[in-house]
Amino acid sequence: MSAFKSLSMAMLKGFYRDKATLFFTFVFPLMFLVVFGLIFRDAGSEKIDIGVVGNGKVIATLEQSGLADLQRFDNLDAAVQEVRAGNLPAVVIEQGDQITLRYAASDQTQSRIVSGLLDGVVGAVNQAETGQQPRYLVRADQVEDSSLKAIQYLTPGIMSWGIAITAVFGSALTLVSWRKKQVLRRLRLAPVGVNTLLTSRVTVTIAIAIVQAVIFIGVGLLPVFGLQLTGTWWLSIPVFLCGVLAFFSIGMVVGAFAKTEEAATAAANVIVLPMAFLSGTFFPIDQAPEWVRNVSNVFPLRHLNDGVMDFMVRGKAVDALLVPCAVLLGFTLVMGLIAARVFRWEDS
Amino acid sequence: MTTTGVAAIAATDIHKSYGTLKAVDGVSFEVAEGEFFGILGPNGAGKTTILEIVEGLREPDAGQVRLLGESPWPRRIGLLPRIGVQLQASSFFEKLTAREQLETFGSLYGVGAARVQDMLELVGLADKANTREDKLSGGQRQRLSIACALVHDPDVVFLDEPTAALDPQARRNLWDVLRAIQARGKTILYTTHYLDEAEILCDRVAIMDDGRILALDSPAKLVRGLDAPTRVLLEPGALTEAEATGLPGADEVHSDESSLTITTREPAKLLSALAERGSLAGLQVRTATLEDVFLSLTGREYRA
Numbered sequence: 001m002s003a004f005k006s007l008s009m010a011m012l013k014g015f016y017r018d019k020a021t022l023f024f025t026f027v028f029p030l031m032f033l034v035v036f037g038l039i040f041r042d043a044g045s046e047k048i049d050i051g052v053v054g055n056g057k058v059i060a061t062l063e064q065s066g067l068a069d070l071q072r073f074d075n076l077d078a079a080v081q082e083v084r085a086g087n088l089p090a091v092v093i094e095q096g097d098q099i100t101l102r103y104a105a106s107d108q109t110q111s112r113i114v115s116g117l118l119d120g121v122v123g124a125v126n127q128a129e130t131g132q133q134p135r136y137l138v139r140a141d142q143v144e145d146s147s148l149k150a151i152q153y154l155t156p157g158i159m160s161w162g163i164a165i166t167a168v169f170g171s172a173l174t175l176v177s178w179r180k181k182q183v184l185r186r187l188r189l190a191p192v193g194v195n196t197l198l199t200s201r202v203t204v205t206i207a208i209a210i211v212q213a214v215i216f217i218g219v220g221l222l223p224v225f226g227l228q229l230t231g232t233w234w235l236s237i238p239v240f241l242c243g244v245l246a247f248f249s250i251g252m253v254v255g256a257f258a259k260t261e262e263a264a265t266a267a268a269n270v271i272v273l274p275m276a277f278l279s280g281t282f283f284p285i286d287q288a289p290e291w292v293r294n295v296s297n298v299f300p301l302r303h304l305n306d307g308v309m310d311f312m313v314r315g316k317a318v319d320a321l322l323v324p325c326a327v328l329l330g331f332t333l334v335m336g337l338i339a340a341r342v343f344r345w346e347d348s
Numbered sequence: 349m350t351t352t353g354v355a356a357i358a359a360t361d362i363h364k365s366y367g368t369l370k371a372v373d374g375v376s377f378e379v380a381e382g383e384f385f386g387i388l389g390p391n392g393a394g395k396t397t398i399l400e401i402v403e404g405l406r407e408p409d410a411g412q413v414r415l416l417g418e419s420p421w422p423r424r425i426g427l428l429p430r431i432g433v434q435l436q437a438s439s440f441f442e443k444l445t446a447r448e449q450l451e452t453f454g455s456l457y458g459v460g461a462a463r464v465q466d467m468l469e470l471v472g473l474a475d476k477a478n479t480r481e482d483k484l485s486g487g488q489r490q491r492l493s494i495a496c497a498l499v500h501d502p503d504v505v506f507l508d509e510p511t512a513a514l515d516p517q518a519r520r521n522l523w524d525v526l527r528a529i530q531a532r533g534k535t536i537l538y539t540t541h542y543l544d545e546a547e548i549l550c551d552r553v554a555i556m557d558d559g560r561i562l563a564l565d566s567p568a569k570l571v572r573g574l575d576a577p578t579r580v581l582l583e584p585g586a587l588t589e590a591e592a593t594g595l596p597g598a599d600e601v602h603s604d605e606s607s608l609t610i611t612t613r614e615p616a617k618l619l620s621a622l623a624e625r626g627s628l629a630g631l632q633v634r635t636a637t638l639e640d641v642f643l644s645l646t647g648r649e650y651r652a
Contacts, residue, residue, distance in 0.1 A: 006455035010441040010448070017443035017480075182439035186496075189403065190456040191428045 003192050008200040011174060015208065024169070025208065026215060029162035033154060033216060036282065037225045040150030050114055051079040051091035059094050062121050068114075090114040151227045155220035156236075156309040157281040160243060162216060163209040164272055164301050167247035168254065170205055172264040175255025179346055188345050202248055209244045217312075230315030236308045238321060242328035243304035247272075249335035250300075256342040275301040280309075303327045354417055356381045356504050356535040357402055362411035364397055371397040372408070373559035379537055381503075384530050386546040387539045388638070389556035390651055395539040398556075399508055402537065403433055416504060429457050432502035434494050434510060440481040446492050447477040450499050457500035467495040471525050487518030491525060498529065505529060507538040511545060523549060543638035543650060547571075555642060562645040567638055574644055576636035578615040580622070582608045583630035595621045607632075 015021055050068045052059050053076050063070055071088065073079035079091040080102055089110030090103035101118055103111035127134055178184045187197060220227030250271060258264035278292055279285065279302035285293055296302040307324025310316040357379040364372040372394045379385040387395045400406045402413055404420025404427070413420055418427050440449050450464040468474045471491035476484060484492060490510055497505060510526070511519045519542075526549055530536055540546055546553050547567040554564040563570055577599060584607055592601040597614035607630070612618045615633065622628055642650040 003456045006452045010444060010452045013444055013448065014442040177442065181442075182435045183441060185405065186433070186435060186439045186453070187456070188405070188423065189428060189431070189433045190453070191425045192456050193425075 004196050004200050004203075007192075007197065008204050011201060011204045012207070014174075015170070015204065021170075025162070025166045026212065029158050029165070029212070030216065030219060032161075032282070033158045033219060036154050036158075037151050037220070040154070041225070048110060048113055048117070049088055050117075051082055051088045052094070053079050053091060054094040056094040056096070057125050058099055058118075058122055059092065061125055062092070062117070065117075065121065067117060092118060149226065151220055151225045152313040153280065153284045153309060154282075155216060155225075155227050156312050157279075157305055159213055159216040160279075160301060160305040160308055161272075161276045161281040162212050163240070163244055164247045164275070164304065165268075166208055166212060167205050167244050168251040168268045168272055169265070170208065171201055171248050171251030172255035172258065172268055173261055174201060175252065176258050176261050176264045179344065180260070182346065184345050194343075202245070205248050206241065206244050209240070213240060227313075229312055232311045232315050232317065234311070235316075235318060235321060236311035239304065239307035239311070239324045239328070242325045242332070243300065243307070245332045246300040246304070246328045246335070249332045249339060252339035253335050253342065256339055256344060259347060272301070275299045278302070280305050300328055300331045354381075355379060355414070356383070356416060357385075357537060358412075358414040359398070359402060360412045362398065362401055362413065363409045364394075364401060364406065365409055370559050372401070375411075375556075375559070375561050377554050377561065377564060379535060381535050382530075382533055384526075384536045384549060384551045385538070386550035386553040387537070387556055388541065388543055388546050388553050390541055393556040394559040395541075395556055396508055399506055399537065399539055403431065403506055429500055430502055431504045431506065432497035432500065433506045433508075434497035435508060439493070440489075440496075443480060443482070445478050445480050446473050446484065446488075449481060449492060449496055453496045454499045459500050463499060463501070467499050470498070470528060471495045472521065485518075487514050487521065490514060490518070490522060494522075494525060494529075498534075502534070504535045504537065507536065509539055509541065511540060511542060519545070543642065547638050553638070555638070555645065557642075557646055563641065570638065570641045571636050574636050574641050576640050576644075577611045577613050578636075579634045580610045580612060580615065580618060581630070581632040581634065582610070582622075582627065584608055586627050586629050587625075597621070 015025075047067065047069045049071060050062070051071045051073055052062070053073050059070070062068060071082075073082070073091070076091075076093060079088075079093075082088045083091050083102060083104050086104065086106065088104075089107045090101055092114075093100040093102070099118070099122060101115060103114060105111070175184075178187075217227070217229075219225065221229075251268070254264055254267045254271070258267055276282070278288075278296040279299050280288075280296070281301070285296060285302065285306070288296075303324040307321075307328075310320045310324070355378040357377075359378070360376050362372050362375045363370070375394070375398055377385075387398060389395055397406065401408045402415060402420065404413075404415070404423060407421045415427065416430055418424060420427060441452055444452065446468065447464060450467055451461060454460070454464055465474070468477050471494055473488060473491055473495065476488060479488075481489065481492070494507065494510060497507070507526070511522050514522065523545070526536070526538075538550070550567060552564065552566050553570070554561045555570075556562065565573070584603060584605060586608060587595075589601050589603055589608070592598055592608060592610050595610070595618060597612045597617035598610050599613060600611040602609045602611075610618065619633070622631070639650045
């Protein structure tokens with residue numbers, strides 16, 4: 001076996017024989033994916049509830065539209081009571097040609113939606129009564145491919161976060177523990193180049209990240225979560241690889257500075273955790289306040305996350321590779337140079 | 349570069365300071381090929397620093413080192429396969445078995461698996477081949493780390509306190525390993541703070557204190573050069589002090605509750621006199637050791 005291969009094997013065995021590391025690499029991020037995936041599964045597809053009393057063409061059309069969940073009441077009083085109690089935004093009463101809308105002014109957003117919906121339905125029914133073809137037609141099409149579903153941003157977000165943690169922790173802890181246990185000193189006394197050491201650690205980090213990605217995406221694709229990949233999903237692979245390198249280089253800097261495993265763990269957490277919250281790991285960054293979006297632009301995790309999402313679920317074209325890859329590689333370069341400057345074979 | 353007759357290690361007037369502390373203060377010595385050379389002294393004497401400088405891990409402030417005819421500093425990749433270093437801390441790859449450790453280190457030098465088995469047998473760990481490093485006992489870890497230092501068949505072996513923190517049985521087991529290594533023709537440079545051990549194992553020793561070499565020779569010559577008296581110990585009450593003082597060859601007599609000690613420069617005369625009297629109960633004969641050499645060199649008791 002070559003030095004590169006055997007060092008890689010040694011690191012890989014040290015990794016998969018450690019149960020705690022396995023847990024934090026695979027199970028821990030997956031728990032977030034499963035929990036958030038289940039909680040937000042129905043988010044965005046919620047329909048509005050409307051109470052209805054009586055019967056006729058308008059209510060029938062409203063029902064057929066599938067835009068609202070109708071709750072039938074036998075008498076007006078019971079329905080109004082529900083609206084008053086805040087359980088329903090509005091109630092529609094149809095008696096002959098008479099259509100009445102009673103709504104809760106306390107819930108203006110919802111009651112306006114109901115009012116708009118009802119206007120539309122009544123207009124359509126009136127138009128149909130005339131027996132003429134409608135002159136104007138609206139054709140509505142969603143811009144994103146089911147982008148409202150939470151799993152579409154959760155999977156790339158949690159995947160990016162997971163590989164970021166593993167890349168930072170893995171490289172930092174290897175460096176610290178090997179230095180502390182004098183394995184680095186032993187390697188320094190063996191005919192091994194620093195490059196061999198570095199490339200084997202990078203290779204192992206990438207290999208672990210690929211396994212993570214396959215698992216996270218695989219779970220997301222399960223019918224219960226229903227992740228849908230777009231046609232350009234494979235373009236997220238270069239972004240993914242640049243991201244692993246960026247976080248690997250952060251880990252090398254942390255590992256060079258930290259004297260103990262505890263210090264390295266704390267430093268890695270301080271770096272990755274706030275980044276995760278501000279980079280759209282757990283919620284879409286577009287919904288965050290503007291300052292958060294601006295701040296998060298300095299984080300590599302934001303670019304990794306966005307870049308992966310662009311191709312995996314937004315279906316962007318190849319030119320969208322430029323920004324995330326350039327930012328992540330630039331980050332790798334800067335961190336790599338710092339790491340090379342502060343690298344120490346042993347604690348002096 | 350190296351030919352027979354050239355010293356495996358030659359250190360000339362090495363100096364090394366850490367801040368105001370002079371860790372090594374003008375040390376010179378040579379180790380011949382195939383020699384078992386010990387550097388002895390209490391903790392803080394500068395043994396490890398000397399070793400690290402000769403290995404090429406540290407640059408001396410002044411002085412010159414030749415290791416197999418070459419300067420070990422800065423890091424010289426071509427020299428590294430010819431030296432084997434066992435480190436003070438057991439530096440292993442995490443979670444790997446004894447065999448995997450040896451295979452990994454061996455592969456760094458392009459050494460095959462056959463050699464790994466040979467090493468496991470040499471250090472008596474063949475039955476622990478598949479045990480992970482963290483499940484080995486202290487003595488087993490030490491032996492494994494020595495095997496890791498030897499796996500690529502180096503010419504010069506550096507052992508830094510290989511027997512530290514071992515129980516007496518494990519220490520003795522390790523001595524056998526060290527002797528076996530020497531029997532393979534290796535040059536061994538080794539540090540210890542056990543003077544008794546060095547006396548048994550080493551061809552020559554350098555006794556260090558405060559960064560300097562106080563004496564350098566074979567243990568037997570050092571002890572002989574001391575010209576120290578022999579002490580004969582008997583059970584208390586075997587003789588009265590007056591009787592003892594009157595014996596031929598007795599120089600000094602001292603008694604306490606555990607023993608009666610007679611100091612002599614003519615042990616043969618004294619012992620035959622004792623035998624004639626039939627007063628050999630609990631007899632012990634103590635000659636000078638390296639500890640006495642240390643005492644006479646520094647004026648203080650040796651404390652590891």
